[in-house]
Amino acid sequence: MKVVDNETWVMNQFSSCDLKHKTRTKRLQSVASNMLACPEKSLPGQNTQWKDLKAAYRLFDRPDVTHAAICRPHWEKTRATRPGRYLMISDTTDIDHYSHQATTGLGMLGDGKGRGMQLHNCLAYDCHNQKIVGQAGAMLFYRSRAPKKESRTQRLKRTREGCYWGEVVDQVGPPPEGSQWIHVFDRGGDNFESFCHLAQSGCDWVVRAAQLHRNVLDHEGDTKKLSEVVDNAQLLGSYEINVRSRPGVAARTAKINVSVATVSFVPPAHKSSYVKQCGVNEIPMRVVVVQEVDAPKGVTPIRWVLLTSLPVETFEDAWQVIEDYEHRWLIEEYHKVIKSGCSIEQHALRTADRLEPLIALISVIGIRLFELKLLGRNERETKASGRVPSSWMKCLTILRPNLKAHELTVYEFFREIGKLGGFLGRKSDGEPGWQTIWSGYQKMQSLLVAMKLLGQIETKIRG
Structure with a gap:
């Protein structure tokens, strides 16, 4: 992979943005270049001349300059994957703007005292070349208070936070021919609606289970609790890992058993409008159980329950599923990049609508920062001359x-x-x-x- 300079990179990412006017696209490239030069600074710190700063403020105030309009060319480039195996790693992070009391249109965070928005990202990771391809999709949303005395039926009729996992799957779409895409979710994405989106996407998945109390069909078609299936899963093998110490817990060597079971998920008793309409009545999948045995007294044993569409017949198959899930740290690191490296929570504009395109720009700039960490990891023998500017x-x-x-x-x-x-x-x-x-x-x-x-x-x- 050839590394390009900042000027070429900005041109590649933003020159095709459709902002309904050529001068806006040029201005966006100028703002992006200034941001890339010092991403940790505020807009005034990045655009040091008043005319440039004023132009940046005007850019983000235009109705055609939206989060999707800025990110779309980058998303499309990311999704055009070459034949191979790719992880689509998703997660949600809070963008906290509590300190910017003058900003209007924000939602609540945490217990309701925080103010800001939530950003749900999907990163594409090339398994063979071990590098971030880019952001494959994203969605901004605002949390509001649930109505008092809301029934479960009423809750299912409105848009909930759990819906966004599946909506971003639809936004990312199916993989191109020759590419295998595997969506990787943490426990936040464990709901039947998300699995319906995944099953219809043409992609595979690895999702950490959160709801072990749900009813599923076992391999014989009998209805059982998922927790019961997990307890009786077939042992495939074991391995040991060194667990580092943490406050109150000494370092240890943990023995891990890896087991597998086959289940089918069925619709819950209370269905959302989407589940009623999508026509999915049963979703078969494998359950990979990662369980620490003989943990020291007083120590919470390691336990992962991973739900996957991938075939799991052998220990090596299960190990691949575990390895796929372990790459989830990449999106957590990416969120640290846009928060600490790009100071995404420090930028202040008057309205949330103006913040959205700014957050879009920062999200793409954050990819540039983050990819520098992984560049060259697999090119230990390739000469830098000819590969870097x-x-x-x-x-x-x-x-x-x-x-x-x-x-x-x-x-x-x-x-x-x-x-x-x-x-x-x-x-x-x-x-x-x-x-x-x-x-x-x-x-x-x-x-x-x-x-x-x-x-x-x-x-x-x-x-």
Whole structure:
């Protein structure tokens, strides 16, 4: 994979946005470039001239500049996957704007005292190349208080938070020919409505179960509680993991049993309007149980119950399901990127409608920051020369004069960038995180800007 510079990246991501006017699309690219140069700053910090800041405010105030309009080209590029195996990892995060009391149109967060919105993202991950492809879909929504004395029937008639998992599945759509897409959900996505969307999407899934008390059909067609099926699942094998210590719990070596069962989910007694209309009456799937045995006294044993459409006949099949679910940390890390790296909760605009396109822009910029962490991990032998921009190689040579930059692999190049940001690179240090890589990248960017200005000055003097 060839790495492009920021200018080319911004052009690739935003030049085809349909904002109903060419000047708006150009302005969006300008705002994106300024944001990418210093993503942690506010809009005034990114657009230091008043005319640029005023133009940014006007851009986000236009009715045609929406969250979907800004993200759609990026989503479409992400979904155009090459043949292969991909994880579609989803989760919801709160965007807290409690400190911005003047902003109108926000929903409630937490116990109702918080103010903000919720962002449900779906990230595409290339299993073979072990890299983030991009954001495949997303949805913003606002939580409101449930009506007092609301019945279950009334609740099912309105849009609920659990609905968005399935709606984003529909937004992402079916995979292109030759691609296998596997949706990965945490317990928040465990509801029959979500499984209906998944079953009709043409995709596979791995979902962590939250509702073990539900009724299911076992492999013989008998109605049982899912918890009973889990307790009687067939053992496939065992393995051991080292569990790190945490407050009040000592480090330990945990023995994990892996079991499997086959079930079918059936509609609940109380159905939403969507479940009534979709026509899905039964959804077969496998249950992979990951259970710690002989846990020390006083320690909550490790336990995952994973629901999947993937075939599970052997321990190796079950291990693949477990490995797929373990990649869920990627979206949690991505949410940290847009919050701490892009300061998404610090931006203040007058209305929630204006915030939505700004959050869209930040979401795409966050992909650029996050992908730097994973770039080069699988290219330990590929030479960086020809894969990374030549200007980046020049900068690293200037910043590290004793380094033979032309001999570096892609993997070594990004480790050196991480060192510019404070990564020590000792044997026990592991791999640099996105924050240290980004910090080093920013130092390199400052030098790039200086080199560009110097080149412009030299051109003027010669002219």
